[in-house]
Amino acid sequence: xxxxxxxxxxxxxxxxxxxxxxxxxxxxxxxxxxxxxxxxxxxxxxxxxxxxxxxxxxxxxxxxxxxxxxxxxxxxxxxxxxxxxxxxxxxxxxxxxxxxxxxxxxxxxxxxxxxxxxxxxxxxxxxxxxxxxxxxxxxxxxxxxxxxxxxxxxxxxxxxxxxxxxxxxxxxxxxxxxxxxxxxxxxxxxxxxxxxxxxxx
Amino acid sequence: xxxxxxxxxxxxxxxxxxxxxxxxxxxxxxxxxxxxxxxxxxxxxxxxxxxxxxxxxxxxxxxxxxxxxxxxxxxxxxxxxxxxxxxxxxxxxxxxxxxxxxxxxxxxxxxxxxxxxxxxxxxxxxxxxxxxxxxxxxxxxxxxxxxxxxxxxxxxxxxxxxxxxxxxxxxxxxxxxxxxxxxxxxxxxxxxxxxxxxxxx
Numbered sequence: 001x002x003x004x005x006x007x008x009x010x011x012x013x014x015x016x017x018x019x020x021x022x023x024x025x026x027x028x029x030x031x032x033x034x035x036x037x038x039x040x041x042x043x044x045x046x047x048x049x050x051x052x053x054x055x056x057x058x059x060x061x062x063x064x065x066x067x068x069x070x071x072x073x074x075x076x077x078x079x080x081x082x083x084x085x086x087x088x089x090x091x092x093x094x095x096x097x098x099x100x101x102x103x104x105x106x107x108x109x110x111x112x113x114x115x116x117x118x119x120x121x122x123x124x125x126x127x128x129x130x131x132x133x134x135x136x137x138x139x140x141x142x143x144x145x146x147x148x149x150x151x152x153x154x155x156x157x158x159x160x161x162x163x164x165x166x167x168x169x170x171x172x173x174x175x176x177x178x179x180x181x182x183x184x185x186x187x188x189x190x191x192x193x194x195x196x197x198x199x200x201x
Numbered sequence: 202x203x204x205x206x207x208x209x210x211x212x213x214x215x216x217x218x219x220x221x222x223x224x225x226x227x228x229x230x231x232x233x234x235x236x237x238x239x240x241x242x243x244x245x246x247x248x249x250x251x252x253x254x255x256x257x258x259x260x261x262x263x264x265x266x267x268x269x270x271x272x273x274x275x276x277x278x279x280x281x282x283x284x285x286x287x288x289x290x291x292x293x294x295x296x297x298x299x300x301x302x303x304x305x306x307x308x309x310x311x312x313x314x315x316x317x318x319x320x321x322x323x324x325x326x327x328x329x330x331x332x333x334x335x336x337x338x339x340x341x342x343x344x345x346x347x348x349x350x351x352x353x354x355x356x357x358x359x360x361x362x363x364x365x366x367x368x369x370x371x372x373x374x375x376x377x378x379x380x381x382x383x384x385x386x387x388x389x390x391x392x393x394x395x396x397x398x399x400x401x402x
Contacts, residue, residue, distance in 0.1 A: 089399070148400060149399060150399060151392065151398055151400055154392060154393065154398070155389075158381060158389050159389075159393070159398060161374050162370070162389065162390065162393055163398075165367050165369075165370025165373070165374075166366050168366075169362070169365070169366025169369065170362075170366065173366075180356070189363065191354065191355060192355065192360070192363055192364075192397070193393060193397065194398050195397040195399060196393070196394065196396040197355070197395050198290070198352070199349060199352055200401075
């Protein structure tokens with residue numbers, strides 16, 4: 001199970017680092033990281049620039065914290081017992097469901113990760129970690145294919161692209177708190193991707 | 202002797218409007234439409250700003266031409282006989298395959314369409330046309346569900362989102378001219394989305 005986002009109250013009125021981070025991520029997603037200055041952040045937080053510096057040394061540190069939160073959630077999935085033992089198909093389904101859970105729970109953080117351009121060292125490091133995660137899932141897809149659970153007529157690289165395309169597109173439209181729960185969403189993605197939309201004849 | 206490829210020379214050396222448009226779309230996709238000035242365009246084309254104005258009156262006209270090319274391709278699909286008669290399931294499969302064909306054939310144009318932010322009137326008009334297209338496909342999905350071809354346990358709105366998520370993600374990774382042909386790509390998407398990745402027991 002993904003762990004809830006940490007709340008770190010520090011006995012001080014106003015923002016703590018976590019709430020500064022959450023607002024910063026929304027501003028990054030809205031204006032783009034490059035276009036967001038510490039001045040724009042301060043304006044959105046309704047506090048002074050120096051008050052932000054009280055919480056984090058730089059804009060880059062905010063980005064790094066945000067991307068760590070997204071990537072940490074995703075990477076933790078692959079260490080869980082359900083991802084490391086059992087049939088490749090069962091492990092893959094577990095990873096797909098958990099990826100959707102992390103994506104929904106950390107929606108603005110994963111959105112930021114998926115929209116990265118790679119203009120800075122911090123962004124490139126995050127993209128490298130994302131690629132490592134993707135490669136591990138791709139290996140799981142190949143293993144599920146080799147064990148005979150997945151269809152053989154599609155190149156595993158295409159399967160990986162299409163499956164991530166389906167999952168990642170969720171950040172573009174999913175509204176947390178609406179009528180579609182994260183669990184039902186995961187059921188729906190698994191149903192479509194693994195079993196297909198068509199009613200079996 | 203191989204016959205020479207046809208060229209669209211118009212008795213004038215240099216670019217015609219179509220080639221200016223193609224380069225402009227690449228520059229828009231790379232830097233974002235807002236961040237692209239006529240100066241940047243001229244630099245990428247290796248011609249003067251006044252030479253661009255010879256072909257199109259403004260940056261907005263280039264955007265409009267490009268979006269028309271993407272949207273015109275998509276809208277034409279729904280007018281074809283295979284999209285208007287037959288079972289809803291067959292019509293839906295036809296529309297999915299043709300959407301992928303247009304997406305691949307007009308890749309930079311559709312990429313531009315999918316990345317629009319809606320900051321200008323031209324962009325908002327294009328997004329409205331895109332929504333109309335999406336709604337017509339959503340209606341087809343509902344019809345296929347009502348006729349009993351598609352599974353009933355997923356909300357048709359979710360099906361629409363996931364199906365477009367899968368298809369639209371193609372612009373992020375597909376390389377035309379590579380080993381995966383547009384036809385095989387369409388087969389793969391149809392196989393995954395309608396029949397599922399899992400081997401039937």
